[in-house]
Amino acid sequence: MYEVFDVAVVGGGPCGAIAAMHLARQGLSVALIDPENRIKPCGGAIPSRLLTDYAIPESLLVSKANAARIIAPSGKTVEMRIGDIGYVGMVDRATFDPYLRARAEAAGARRIRARAESLEYRSDGALQITLSSPSGDRTSRIAARQVVGSDGANSTVRRQMFPAARKPPYVFAYHEIVETPAEPDPALFRPDRCDVIYDGHVSPDFYGWVFPHGRQTSIGCGSAVKGHDLRKATSELRRAAGLNDARVIRREGAPLPLKPMRRWDDGRSILLAGDAAGTVAPSSGEGIYYAMLCGKLSADAISLSLATNKASALKQARRSFMRDHGRVFFILGLMQTIWYRNDRLRERFVSMCADPDVQRLTWQSYLDKKLVRSDPFAHARVFLKDTAQLFANLAGQK
Missing domain, CATH: 3.50.50.60 (FAD/NAD(P)-binding domain)
Structure with a gap:
């Protein structure tokens, strides 16, 4: 029994x-x-509302990020500041x-x-x-x-x-938790910012990341492409962030559905x-x-x-x-299908992220966990810009 x-x-x-x-x-x-x-x-990122929704003490956060830096295949960067509507919390x-x-x-x-x-x-x-x-x-x-x-x-x-x-369907994710340097190069890494890297060398179908965890940092990438070397790509991310000499605390990998x-x-x-x-x-x-x-x-x-x-x-x-x-989920899946296909599209996607309407709607949707319906004109502007970028890319491929 x-x-x-x-x-x-x-x-x-x-x-x-x-x-x-x-x-x-x-x-x-x-x-x-x-x-x-x-x-x-x-990566450990959570929207600030999660602490309220599930009564999570703020002491469990290892850091807070107030911005994301989006990096294109060309090296072009776009910084997306959150402002006063919340933050991205980091947990270990x-x-x-x-x-x-x-x-x-x-x-x-x-x-x-x-x-x-x-x-x-x-x-x-x-x-x-x-x-x-x-x-x-x-x-x-x-x-x-x-x-x-x-x-x-x-x-x-x-x-x-x-x-x-x-x-x-899955992508396979791999990351390394490393010690955050006491004095990192602010031009390469900031402890209050998440870096998101869209580059086919890092990931041919997903993205790479450098997420601050206070005294530690999560660096990794994901891909569903068999044979893509995630460890090599992660090493490249570490070098680009100025964290190549940081001590590795642990290495982990798992599929993401x-x-x-x-x-x-x-x-x-x-x-x-x-x-x-x-x-x-x-x-x-x-x-x-x-x-x-x-x-x-x-x-x-x-x-x-x-x-x-x-x-x-x-x-x-x-x-x-x-x-x-x-x-x-449908819109995010559509975005991945359209914009993650090649570096030409990734470059245009990062350019779109510089638009103030895109940034505001992105952060509001992420932090509130719902599509923002309060500003239909902003949605219309984003749709038109998104469509223009897509058709410009298609014209460039002919």
């Missing part, structure tokens, strides 16, 4: 930890399963994730330091989960009436319980969430805010399913997410 929980949350990143916390606060018995032996590669996943898991435990979730190896339905409809210890030398089992699969892009829950065709799956539930008792469901934003690769939102929406859907004994309630999580953010 083994313990049966109302809900097992597989994966204790920001998505799973938030889901477990909300479920436990509703009086449900919750198992939060995570081996806690790996730090996810992540090595401290951020454990804080969220501890908060879930304080709410009543049972933390199980293990890896989910397999899942199968029992005859009574509950899910049996076989666990292995982080070292892999012990196995155990638990059961749950419902399961949240928030175990990342390579989700065991998704691979075992969903058809292979459901796998979302860039399109929400068409269905997140299995029609019975399993709900995918966060990276496992593909909710990393196209074009930007932003994932933390959307993961935590998925955790909250998943908890709401699971609670409703258990209260009504209706599996159809699980659909609520995806429906709510796509209603509020589906249009943003």
Whole structure:
């Protein structure tokens, strides 16, 4: 015999930890399963509103960025200042994730330091989960009436319980965490600014980044192109930022899914969430805010399913997410498809970023997590400029 929980949350990143916390606060018995032996590669950027939305103490921020510098293949740069409407907060996943898991435990979730190896339905409809210890030398089992699969892009829950065709498209991301120099060259690197590099040598289909983390800095890039040398590209980024001699603290790599799956539930008792469901934003690769939102929406859907004994309630999580953010994801995906194809287009894309309307709408949309509708004339101006840039490029290719 083994313990049966109302809900097992597989994966204790920001998505799973938030889901477990909300479920436990509703009086449900919750198992939060995570081996806690790996730090996810992540630039660590979050919008300032996340601190309010999820009651995150400002002390968890390792730095704040008040601007982004966009760098074109030619080396041309455009600085996008945020102004007084907010900031980009930076977190280190090595401290951020454990804080969220501890908060879930304080709410009543049972933390199980293990890896989910397999899942199968029992005859009574509950899910049996076989666990292995982080070292892999012990196995155990638990059961749950419902399961949240928030175990990342390579989700065991998704691979075992969903058809292979459901796998979302990916880019592979790699970054290095290095020590920030005591006196960096301000012409190359600033501790209050995020650098975003659009260059085919760095990434033929995505981008590179240099993100300040206070005493540390995240430098990396992503690509879906097989054979592209991400480590070499990251080394080039370090040299360009004047951080070539900075001590490397850790190196990490992981896939980033860039399109929400068409269905997140299995029609019975399993709900995918966060990276496992593909909710990393196209074009930007932003994932933390959307993961935590998925955790909250998943908890709401699971609670409703258990209260009504209706599996159809699980659909609520995806429906709510796509209603509020589906249009943003569509536009970001369109941007990536159009402007990331070659360096000629990347050059024009960076030029567009110098436009004040583009900058204002970009920051408002990022910080508010919705398309800005209050200024239709600004949207019209941006659309016309965007279209003019695209047609100019097409004419230049003839």
